[in-house]
Amino acid sequence: xxxxxxxxxxxxxxxxxxxxxxxxxxAAHILDFCDxxxxxxxxxxxxxxxxxxAASSEDVSSSSTATPPLCSYSDDIPxxxxxxxxxxxxxxxxxxEEEQNACPETELIPPINETLAAPGYYQAAAGEASIEQFGxxxxxxxxxxxxxxxxxxxxxxxxPLAPGCDEECLTAALARGYMSLDGxxxxxxxxxxxxxxxxxxKVGFFNGNSAxxxxxxxxxxxxxxxxxxxxxxxGLTRTYSDTDSMKGAYSNTAxxxxxxxxxxxxxxxxxxxPTLPPTETSGLEDSTFKVVRLSAEQRKEKIHRYIKKRNExxxxxxxxxxxxxxxxxxxxxxxxxxxxxxxxxxxxRSSSQNxxxxxxxxxxxxxxxxDSSDILAHLSGINNYSYKYxxxxxxxx
DNA sequence: TCGAAGTTTTACGCCACATAGCGCA
DNA sequence: AATGCGCTATGTGGCGTAAAACTTC
Numbered sequence: 438x439x440x441x442x443x444x445x446x447x448x449x450x451x452x453x454x455x456x457x458x459x460x461x462x463x464a465a466h467i468l469d470f471c472d473x474x475x476x477x478x479x480x481x482x483x484x485x486x487x488x489x490x491a492a493s494s495e496d497v498s499s500s501s502t503a504t505p506p507l508c509s510y511s512d513d514i515p516x517x518x519x520x521x522x523x524x525x526x527x528x529x530x531x532x533x534e535e536e537q538n539a540c541p542e543t544e545l546i547p548p549i550n551e552t553l554a555a556p557g558y559y560q561a562a563a564g565e566a567s568i569e570q571f572g573x574x575x576x577x578x579x580x581x582x583x584x585x586x587x588x589x590x591x592x593x594x595x596x597p598l599a600p601g602c603d604e605e606c607l608t609a610a611l612a613r614g615y616m617s618l619d620g621x622x623x624x625x626x627x628x629x630x631x632x633x634x635x636x637x638x639k640v641g642f643f644n645g646n647s648a649x650x651x652x653x654x655x656x657x658x659x660x661x662x663x664x665x666x667x668x669x670x671x672g673l674t675r676t677y678s679d680t681d682s683m684k685g686a687y688s689n690t691a692x693x694x695x696x697x698x699x700x701x702x703x704x705x706x707x708x709x710x711p712t713l714p715p716t717e718t719s720g721l722e723d724s725t726f727k728v729v730r731l732s733a734e735q736r737k738e739k740i741h742r743y744i745k746k747r748n749e750x751x752x753x754x755x756x757x758x759x760x761x762x763x764x765x766x767x768x769x770x771x772x773x774x775x776x777x778x779x780x781x782x783x784x785x786r787s788s789s790q791n792x793x794x795x796x797x798x799x800x801x802x803x804x805x806x807x808d809s810s811d812i813l814a815h816l817s818g819i820n821n822y823s824y825k826y827x828x829x830x831x832x833x834x
Numbered sequence: 835t836c837g838a839a840g841t842t843t844t845a846c847g848c849c850a851c852a853t854a855g856c857g858c859a
Numbered sequence: 860a861a862t863g864c865g866c867t868a869t870g871t872g873g874c875g876t877a878a879a880a881c882t883t884c
Contacts, residue, residue: 758870764852765871773874774849843880854869859862 756762769776 756871758853761852761869761871763871765850765873768850768852768872770873771849773872775851775872777850837884839882839884841880841882843878845878846876848875849873850871852870854867856867857865859864 765775769778
């Protein structure tokens with residue numbers, strides 16, 4: 438039934454991608470079950486925060502290349518293709534959790550981007566192996582003054598927030614530590630990014646006020662929450678409803694809506710220095726931003742709730758029926774496929790006959806005599822097959 | 835810069851059969 | 860209402876393979 442559904446009823450992947458105007462299969466996958474308004478928000482999040490993936494292949498034709506823009510920080514840092522997944526996943530995770538609470542059937546839906554969302558991924562996130570996953574969050578190590586200025590508090594590198602991305606998204610991203618805290622959120626503190634430090638569970642934290650030459654402070658992931666609390670206590674927390682902060686980060690409304698060179702602003706890269714908005718028109722004045730300023734207590738509660746949910750996640754494959762798994766594990770296989778019991782019995786009998794003949798021949802001198810386990814080894818799944826199919830054993834006895 | 839060739843990665847179908855779930859008597 | 864029977868759909872894991880993605884020349 439499922440096959441019939443997918444093959445006959447459901448749009449083909451490519452077709453659906455064209456329909457949805459999404460170039461990313463993952464994004465299309467997400468939209469499959471997010472068509473109740475949430476999908477709109479998600480789509481908005483994708484289109485506004487991840488420019489390269491925002492348009493379909495047709496739309497991309499207007500640009501010079503369909504490939505994501507590459508960051509050119511400095512010579513000693515390899516260029517990394519931009520990927521919208523981490524931030525998007527962070528946003529999505531928070532959104533989906535709410536959806537799952539509302540709709541139990543989502544349990545049957547495979548989790549999106551499990552790898553990125555898996556708890557263990559955080560351990561690797563700070564390592565080099567996974568750094569490209571967060572390419573959009575990398576900050577330049579260049580000595581370019583302009584880029585350095587981008588890293589400072591006065592000219593923050595900010596993550597433009599998608600219309601419809603609510604506070605939950607924000608706290609989710611904050612809790613994961615992959616969304617910039619700079620600019621729109623924490624203009625005085627600098628951007629938090631995954632560091633190049635290979636130590637697990639640590640993130641680099643750029644602090645414009647730091648005495649460190651790089652202005653970078655390394656925090657444990659567990660410290661992020663503490664940092665959040667600290668900032669709340671200092672009254673420095675700003676939501677993205679704060680128009681002042683957003684002005685510095687994103688004052689060009691048209692640019693926001695177009696998605697335009699969002700990545701340029703985010704990364705301060707893409708080969709050329711980011712273009713600072715020429716006007717002071719705040720995009721937050723747009724009616725699409727309907728946000729509520731939360732109190733420190735509410736914010737803390739949301740973050741705590743998110744972290745709690747995250748920790749309670751089960752990212753491993755869900756086995757609905759353990760008995761079926763046991764059976765499947767013990768079921769005989771032929772080239773990976775389940776084999777009939779009769780076929781196995783016949784094959785075993787045949788093997789046993791050959792074994793008997795071969796044993797008579799090779800066993801004369803005691804050499805080259807095959808052990809019964811060698812024959813059994815040719816039958817996939819035979820190791821666990823003795824629970825029921827005793828015929829194979831009996832045939833040798 | 836482009837294209838061909840080769841390599842690697844990813845996604846999915848296939849298989850048998852116990853079992854859940856349903857309708858019917 | 861409870862029980863038994865028959866039928867169908869579902870779920871389970873490892874392997875092969877096509878397709879996609881990537882690399883090299």
